[in-house]
Amino acid sequence: MSVDDDSRLAALYDAHGPSVWRYVVHLTGDPAAADDIVQEALLLAWRSPHILAQEPASTRSWMFTVARNLVIDEARSARRRHEIGVAEMPERVQHDATDALFESLLVEEALVTLSLEHRAVIVHAYYGGCSIAEVARRLGVPEGTVKSRLHYGLRALRLALQEKGVTR
Structure with a gap:
């Protein structure tokens, strides 16, 4: 200069x-x-x-x-917003899983009230992710029987849940 x-x-x-x-x-x-x-x-x-x-x-x-x-x-700028750099990221906020835990306990209690045949079909189909054909093969029953047990089992499960105060 x-x-x-x-x-x-x-x-x-x-x-x-x-x-x-x-x-x-x-x-x-x-x-x-x-x-x-x-x-x-x-x-x-x-x-x-x-x-x-x-x-x-x-x-x-x-x-x-x-x-x-x-x-x-x-x-x-970050200074104005009072942002401070940190060495490591803070833990992520986790949502409260209490409701999901209570719901799973209610479903478990309601499943216990079903007959063994209905419970087996529902567990394989919904919790095991099996198709009708797979459930039939695993349980050694015809596919029509699996469909029938699934229909009546879900109906009985719905009634058992309603008795426990669960509504739609």
Whole structure:
């Protein structure tokens, strides 16, 4: 930076520094932040020789625009939002499984009330994920019998659950 650039930068500050500072204080409400913003704007002017080559009076709108953009950038930054980096991620929140546990206990109690044949078909089909043909093969009964037992078993299971206070 030459002596001429130094004098132009000083002239730029003298001409616009105080008014830009007041503008930034108005935007942020923080005089210390305004000092930093004005200093950053001047640093950007120093890094942009074409700005210093202009007359200080012609750069007023440039200074206000740069200051406003710096205020916006600071408001969006992590420091402003008080975000703190951590070495490891916090544990994930796990939903309460109490309701699911109670429901499974109710279903288990209701299954116990079914006949062994109905219970076996329901357990294989719904909990084992087996098709009708697979259930028939595993239990050694015809597919029609599996379908019938599944139909009547689910009906009995629904009634057993209703007796325990479970509604649709």
